[in-house]
Amino acid sequence: MTVRPIVSALRKHKITAWLVILEIALTCAIVCNAVFLISQRLQAMAMPSGIAEQELLAIDVANLREEPDAKARVQEDLAALRAVPGVRQVSLAGLVPLAGSEFNTEVKLDPAQKTASLNAAMYTGENLLATLGTRLVAGRELQPEEFRYADEVSKAFAGGDAQEQGVPHTLVITQAMAEQLWPGQNPLGRQIYFRSVPIRVVGVVAHLARGSNLALGGDYSLVLPIRELVKEGNSFLIRTAPQDRARVMQAALAALKARNPHRVILASRNWEQIRAEFFQNDRAMAGLLVGICVALLLVTALGIFGLASFWVAQRRRTIGVRRALGATRGDILHYFQTENFLLASAGIVLGMVFAYGINLFLMHRYELPRLPLAYLPVGAALLWGIGQLAVLAPALRAAAVPPVVATRSV
């Protein structure tokens, strides 16, 4: 099948041909970018948290009135939770991964530094890492004698005295954070500064996701040896076997309520719920984008179908003449298929340029990464396929035109 007659036929219908090409180009550009956006969202949703999500429960509690001797009460609460059958580890945490809020802090390597090296989420809580199930890759865990109470730490920090007993002097950080601060070097024993207070790195965990603000570095987290008290924003964390979660949650809630009736349970969730809630916008957006892609391809296919049908009807006589002169049904079928392929190809080439342009715009406006080139052939294949599918029915109809049409007048 030679291409030349097809091109010269298309020249006769310049406007219509350009319309099809533009439509395919725009669809290609938008679908490429939309698929890229979808993959971005899916990637965000699959983000590893570094914790034993299948085994963890979180209960957010607030006390209705100030408790006397709050520190002893926390230990009793934790003991009561530990006594629930099936509970393996418990902790009272100041922040939990992917919870939707966080306490974060600017980290400096030198107290005189003007801008911080990075911003990290701050985890606190006795027995926190063992409960979360993070994987230690270097150094050691935080030791019980290093722990201080949160209120004492605040007071010590407010006093501004770095040597004061109340301030923690050790911490555990994530691998990603260590790599960012000291690329390629051993982070153990190095110091970071909270304002003017030096704190030494004693351990490194593989991963620990933040509570929110993933854009600041989803895996930049640090753990300080600080004991928390029951207050809003803090959560009881319970580690148990995956199959026991529902039962343990019920028993734990009952135990906490029984210990203190003046208590509000703000939330009780497992990580399937926490993840679903945290990424609900991403999921909704990904779903919407999939819907838009499907609708776009459908509209484009219908457009191609409609135009091809008209062209076939318009060229009935010409087709009849060609058939009478010896063209086979296959020739006619291939003619329309090749024509569509040429139009789609032109559209795809133009579409790639558009796709790149839209991506530049999105990079500028929404700080998205550059569109990987791998998406372009995917978009191309999709549009070639859609085009061929849409043109098939009109092309078959064209192939069915009998040669006798040539001998008839209109």
Next chain:
Amino acid sequence: MFGYYLDLALRSLKRHRALTALMVLAIAVGIGASMTMLTVMHILSGDPVPTRSSTLFFPQVNPSPAPGERHAPFDMMDYRSATELWSAHRADRQALIASAALKLNAPGVNLPPLMAQTLSTTADFFPMFDVPFRYGDAWTAQDDAQRARVVVISDDLNNKLFGGADSVGRTLRLKGADVRIVGVLAPWRPSPLFYDVAGGRYAEGQTASFYSKPEDVFMPFNSGQDIVGHDYNVFTCWSTAQGSDLRTGPCVWVMLWVQLDSVAKVGAYRDFIAAYAQQQKALGRFVHADDTRMMSLLQWLDFNRAIPGDVRLQTWLAFAFLLICLFNTVGLLLAKFLRRSGEIGVRRALGASRGTVFAQCLVEAGVIGLLGGIGGWLLAMLGLWLVRRQPVEYADLVHLDVPMFLATFGLAIAASLLAGMLPALRASRITPALQLKTL
């Protein structure tokens, strides 16, 4: 003449039902998608206080003592600056604002305690922002001064606790303190919740929370200091301050809104806060005396990029979608009109001018647009229903109002006329002689 064209258009459309359906569908889908997102944009970018947004202003000063470190005012103020500016009473009306989540229960109501969002503010808040009341009334400036234990509650909370009955005079317990209800608001849902908007430029486009519901409990600012204590939501601190007194600490957590009724007053207030900053610098409390700023309400919303990034992106997508649908329609109309070249040739030969052929073709395109508009309206209703089911703060706000309903048809007809322009032009250029020869 129009009637005749309409008749011709309908006949022509009926002749090719499948093609007509295809064109109507393309327009309907494009209009449906873009009207859904336009409606969401329209609702999110509306003026939250249409009656007086042009007289509302948001003064800012920079209390940070760290020289050189940051050189722009924070989004909120420290307690001392805010209360000192407020006490000067230089504006026509002025309201201090600080928010906190507090435990709340109603004695005598059989419901478990709940966490309520509360706002500590001053008496001007209600008249200044046109807040509607259902029962009772706002507290007075005297209540502010006397630290009266009174509150105004939202319609939602009144329904939840008291089944919608007049609860004025009843008592609530807020974090252990007993407060008396003096007013119940009528349903009030400003979009966005403008007076709480702050920190938008750090939100990475995740600004849906700006569209949440107003707080459930409003109390006098000074009474709030006694009741809430250190539990206020803090915007940020310029040095470590946990545990120290929030009111003297290095933290910003209070907002000041002022109403200024004339341009002269706006200028005077700008001078006033500049002079205040100078004075504070002289006292050694401020470092950045020139760091004062006062935006109008709408400027402030704009500065915070209040419309969520996802919504902007979806709107772009919707319009790209409409564009593709239009290309589709242009192609189909072109094919359709040119196929009728013979008929048009006869009409031209019989004396129809180019203009009449053009008009006739446009009427046909307009009819398709009208039909597409009906389809687009139905699809937009479906789209908005889907938006309402999304877990976002503004979901309950989204509905199709009359202007947007009319805009749907306006846009549909405009789009189809635009799409019909080129095909109609081509059709009107058909040379009658050539067509008649081939007949």
